[in-house]
Amino acid sequence: MKRNNSFTKDLSRQQRIEIDACTQCGECLKCCPVQEVTGNPKISPPEKIRMFREFIKATDGLKSRLFGQSEIDKKLLEDFTNAVYECTVCGACGEACTVGIHTQRLWPMLRREMVKRGLGPIGPQTKMQEVITNTGNPYNKPASERFSPWFPEHVRVEEKADIAYYAGCTGVYEAQPMVKGDVLVLGASGIPFTMLPPEDEVCCGFPLFITGQHDMLEGLVKRLVDAYAARGVKTLVCSCPCCVNIMARDWPAFYGKELPFKIRHITQFTVDALNSGALRFKRGLNERLIYHDPCYLTRGVGVIEEPRAVLKSIPGVELVEFERHGMNSRCCGSGGAARKVFHENAIAMGRLAIDEAVAKKADRLILACPACYAKVNEAMADYDNKIIITDIMELAAGMLEEEDR
Amino acid sequence: MGVGIILTFALYLALLYLIGFVVSRLIIYSENSCADSGHHSNRHLFSFSRIFSVLSELLLLKRLMKANPLLWVGEWLFHVSFVFVLLRHLRYFMEPAPAWLFDFEVFGIISGFILFVSLIFILAVKLLVERAYLSSYNFSLLAMLVVISATGLLMTMIFKTDLVEIKFFSMGMATFAPQALHDSGLFLSHFIAFLVFVLFLPSHIFTAPITILEAFRRDEELETIMHDETK
Numbered sequence: 295m296k297r298n299n300s301f302t303k304d305l306s307r308q309q310r311i312e313i314d315a316c317t318q319c320g321e322c323l324k325c326c327p328v329q330e331v332t333g334n335p336k337i338s339p340p341e342k343i344r345m346f347r348e349f350i351k352a353t354d355g356l357k358s359r360l361f362g363q364s365e366i367d368k369k370l371l372e373d374f375t376n377a378v379y380e381c382t383v384c385g386a387c388g389e390a391c392t393v394g395i396h397t398q399r400l401w402p403m404l405r406r407e408m409v410k411r412g413l414g415p416i417g418p419q420t421k422m423q424e425v426i427t428n429t430g431n432p433y434n435k436p437a438s439e440r441f442s443p444w445f446p447e448h449v450r451v452e453e454k455a456d457i458a459y460y461a462g463c464t465g466v467y468e469a470q471p472m473v474k475g476d477v478l479v480l481g482a483s484g485i486p487f488t489m490l491p492p493e494d495e496v497c498c499g500f501p502l503f504i505t506g507q508h509d510m511l512e513g514l515v516k517r518l519v520d521a522y523a524a525r526g527v528k529t530l531v532c533s534c535p536c537c538v539n540i541m542a543r544d545w546p547a548f549y550g551k552e553l554p555f556k557i558r559h560i561t562q563f564t565v566d567a568l569n570s571g572a573l574r575f576k577r578g579l580n581e582r583l584i585y586h587d588p589c590y591l592t593r594g595v596g597v598i599e600e601p602r603a604v605l606k607s608i609p610g611v612e613l614v615e616f617e618r619h620g621m622n623s624r625c626c627g628s629g630g631a632a633r634k635v636f637h638e639n640a641i642a643m644g645r646l647a648i649d650e651a652v653a654k655k656a657d658r659l660i661l662a663c664p665a666c667y668a669k670v671n672e673a674m675a676d677y678d679n680k681i682i683i684t685d686i687m688e689l690a691a692g693m694l695e696e697e698d699r
Numbered sequence: 700m701g702v703g704i705i706l707t708f709a710l711y712l713a714l715l716y717l718i719g720f721v722v723s724r725l726i727i728y729s730e731n732s733c734a735d736s737g738h739h740s741n742r743h744l745f746s747f748s749r750i751f752s753v754l755s756e757l758l759l760l761k762r763l764m765k766a767n768p769l770l771w772v773g774e775w776l777f778h779v780s781f782v783f784v785l786l787r788h789l790r791y792f793m794e795p796a797p798a799w800l801f802d803f804e805v806f807g808i809i810s811g812f813i814l815f816v817s818l819i820f821i822l823a824v825k826l827l828v829e830r831a832y833l834s835s836y837n838f839s840l841l842a843m844l845v846v847i848s849a850t851g852l853l854m855t856m857i858f859k860t861d862l863v864e865i866k867f868f869s870m871g872m873a874t875f876a877p878q879a880l881h882d883s884g885l886f887l888s889h890f891i892a893f894l895v896f897v898l899f900l901p902s903h904i905f906t907a908p909i910t911i912l913e914a915f916r917r918d919e920e921l922e923t924i925m926h927d928e929t930k
Contacts, residue, residue, distance in 0.1 A: 307732040308913055314724060315906040320825075320832030321766045335832050344834065356723035392763040393907040394914020403733075542924050559925060596921035 299363055301349040304410070305403055312395040313350065316343040322387035322397075325618070327625040328380055331642035337377035339387040339397060345374040346404060375413040378404050380639065383504055383630030384589035389621055398593055401630070405506030415505040417635035423507055426514075430496035431463040440492035444470040449481035455488040457563075458527040458555075460518075460541075462534035462664065463497055469664035475687030476533045476560050482694045483567040488525050490518075498537040503544060505631045515548040523554045533560035533687055535591035535663045542595050559591065560687055561600040561662065568607050575693035578609030584616060584656035585686070586647055586670075587623035588663035601662050601686055608693050614654050616647070627673070628665035644673025651681050658682045660689060703880035706890055707872045713897040724902065756915050757908055769828065773820035776813050783810035784851070791869035811855060815848040836899075843896050850889035860886055 302310050318340045323329050329338055349371075351357075352364045378401060385398025408414035415422065425434045441461070459480055465473040480487050489495065496518065499511045522530055532538050542557040567573035583605055591597045598620045605613050618624045627633060627643030647670060651659040659681045661667045667685055674680060755761060760778070764771040787807030790796040822841055825833045854860045860883060871878030880886075 302727055302730070302732075304733050307728055308910075310728055310732065311906045312910050314902040315910040317901065317903045317907065318834040318837045319763075319770075320829070320834070320837075321763075321770075323832045338832065340832065340834060344836075350727070354723075354727050356719045359723065359726070390766050391914075392760070392766050393903060393910045394762055394917075395910055396914070396917060538925070557925065562925065595924045597925050 299353045301346065301407055302354050304406060308396075309400055309403055312400055313343055313346055315393045316340055316391075316395060317393060318344065319392055321392050322390050325386040325390045325622065325624070327382060327384060327386065327627065327643045327646075328639060330624075330646065331639050332380075336373065337380050339381075339391075342374065342377050342381070342401075342404070343395075345370055345377070349374070349407075371408075371411070371413060375408045375416070378408065379414060379416050379419075379505075379630075380632060380636050381630055382589075382625045382627065382632050382640075382643070384625035385593040386589070386622065386625065389593055398589070402504050402506055405504075406508055407506070409506040409508075415507060415631075419501075419505045419507075419631055419635065422501055422505065423510055426497050426502065426510065430493065431467065432497055432501045433463055433467045435467050437493040440466050440495065441489075442492075444474045446474060446478055446481070449477050450486075452486045452488045454526045455486040456526065456528040457485060457487040458522050458525060458530050459487050459489050460495065460498070460530055460532040460537060461489070462532060462537045463501075464536070464664035464668065465534050469667040469685065471688040472533060472664050472667055472685035475685060475689070475691035476531075478691035478694060479560070479564055479567075479573065479687055480531070482691075483563075483572045485567065485572055487531070488527065490521050490525075494521050498534075498540055499544075499548070500536040500540040501631050503540055504536070511544075512548045512550075515545050516550075519545065519549050519553060527555045529556045529558055529563075531558050531560055531563045533662070533664075535559075535588040535594065535597075536665065538597075539590040539594040559595075559597045559600065561604050562597065564687075564690060565600045565603045565607075568604070573694075575608050575690070576695045577693045578611075579689075579693065580610040581657040582612045582614055582655060583658050583660050583689075584614045584651045584654055585619075585660045586616060586626060586651075586662070586666065587619055588661075588666055589623060589625050589629050591662060592621055592623055601660075604686060604690055605660065608689070614656055616650055616654075626661070626663075626666040626670050628663070628669040633665065633669050640669050641673045644670040645677055645679070648674055648677065648679050648681055652679045656681065658684055658689075660684055660686050662686045702887070703868055703871065704877045706868075706880065706887075706894075707877040709891075709894055710872055713894045717897055717900060720900075720902075721905065724905070753912065753915060757911055762911060762914065767829075770821065770824050773817045773824060776817040777821060780810040780814040780817060783807055784814050784848075787811075791866055792873045794866075794870055808855060811848070811852050815845070815852055818845050818848055840896070840899060840901060843892055843899070846892040847889060847896060850885050850892065854883075854885050854889065858883060858885055 320340060322339045323335065326338060329335070335341060349366055352366050358364060381401055383398060383401045388395055388397035391397065405414050422432050426432055429435060430437055444466070459476065461473045461476070496514055498518065499514045502508065502510055530541065532541065538557060538559050546553055564573065585601060585605060587598065602613060605611055616623065624646065625643060626647050627640035633640040648659065659670070661670060661683060662685065667683070671683055674683065760771060760775050763774055784807060787803060787810070790800045793800070818841060822845070864881065865886065867878045868880045
């Protein structure tokens with residue numbers, strides 16, 4: 295029997311097994327940020343899996359193999375599409391999953407299935423491929439504005455170097471204090487680094503990957519990897535957790551082989567520079583800081599200690615933790631490219647972070663992700679609870695000597 | 700003879716359905732699939748401590764222990780006692796029954812009690828304590844298991860069944876020679892509930908051990924994605 299509508303064809307074997315492994319226990323609901331702000335179990339992780347199982351049953355089950363595929367309920371497809379795109383893909387459900395389903399990877403793949411069927415992506419995400427093709431970034435901004443508005447004039451960028459810095463689209467267009475901080479710290483370390491020119495530093499592919507639009511990924515990745523390889527790069531440093539995530543986890547697959555360089559987060563570079571003495575924080579800060587772990591940095595690639603090490607190395611700092619931190623951190627609302635589609639959810643999640651930071655009497659909320667930075671700042675506008683929001687590298691750069699800032 | 704034949708063929712049909720389900724799943728898993736593009740380290744650590752960790756992860760349901768210790772107590776007792784109760788049922792399908800099964804008798808009965816209590820405990824936790832999410836499928840499964848367990852216990856402790864007749868009936872099923880059955884409604888309820896359970900058998904019974912082991916490996920590899928591997 296010919297099956298041309300399979301829902302499993304583009305999933306890995308492990309993902310097919312994972313879909314069958316969900317016990318519908320509901321433990322994941324307790325840590326799902328979307329559940330926290332919507333209280334709607336119809337868009338919960340086990341419901342998404344239950345719906346997807348119905349699709350598999352209709353197109354790949356025993357009955358469909360013997361007697362042909364059956365029609366899939368359109369309403370169910372729409373409900374599933376909405377549920378899988380309302381998700382922030384933060385992966386907290388996978389961390390809590392009692393059978394270990396890797397949801398941070400599964401949801402984007404299920405989104406891809408909806409893209410194949412013309413049901414996804416949704417809202418502004420639908421223009422993403424076209425916009426990236428035209429401008430190189432998902433924000434529809436000209437390459438000429440990529441670095442010039444924020445790049446510090448005194449920082450020297452080499453033509454070729456062992457270390458390269460990738461600023462990332464969200465950082466350069468929506469969280470400039472963060473990328474400026476990155477570059478100031480790189481410069482102050484005295485370690486030579488290179489960068490691609492603005493027209494060549496195109497999107498890393500993460501927003502396309504996470505929304506299930508994979509057609510352009512191979513081209514983007516090859517273009518970037520080859521450009522860095524041509525500059526003799528051995529280590530590519532980046533501060534955006536989303537970029538870091540796709541670079542470390544998926545670039546090798548889209549590039550077709552192992553990358554010719556390592557991927558490191560800017561806080562890893564900073565810790566190494568502090569340890570080697572290349573960098574020193576000359577100023578102190580007598581404040582109580584609370585650090586928010588970005589989902590793609592912790593559950594995504596396991597960078598948990600280094601940001602804390604950076605903060606603790608600032609004289610006078612007292613570091614407090616969110617109730618949910620490290621591998622169990624709670625999404626700030628920006629994940630999964632859902633922040634511009636399900637704006638109210640994202641704002642509500644951002645306010646949960648603000649509320650807890652204020653309740654813990656922190657002087658400053660420290661973020662380490664440009665998307666978090668943009669959304670949590672937006673969430674604080676017109677909100678009663680207020681706190682100073684600072685990116686970790688913005689803060690680190692502020693601790694440097696005057697001439698380095 | 701009529702009821703016995705009907706039940707025997709009902710069991711065959713249920714088992715055929717189960718085999719069909721498993722085969723269709725194996726086909727789905729074995730078909731060409733996309734490579735999982737996630738990071739894989741080169742780590743191969745076969746040490747006793749690692750084997751111990753893997754086994755304890757699986758046998759102690761450690762992920763559930765971490766997620767919900769209260770529910771874990773009920774679920775772990777349920778899974779273990781369910782295995783023991785199933786083992787005790789082997790005596791109905793083996794002639795002669797091996798000696799160890801007789802030695803196992805008391806332990807099997809105790810497991811039957813634990814099974815029932817653990818199911819009630821799980822239901823109570825889900826309905827009274829958690830109350831966040833209970834799928835209708837999950838609830839039906841639990842209810843079915845409560846019926847199977849309760850009827851089994853009643854037959855063992857209070858309304859004793861004719862074991863000889865049950866054994867004949869079971870051996871008849873096992874040897875494709877259906878036998879008559881004149882037993883109580885209690886046994887019928889027990890058996891029919893079991894048949895329904897087979898039809899709705901949760902797929903995680905086959906797949907969860909694989910995903911738990913994969914999650915264990917993934918947790919280990921997470922350390923190596925952005926950090927140099929230390930062997």
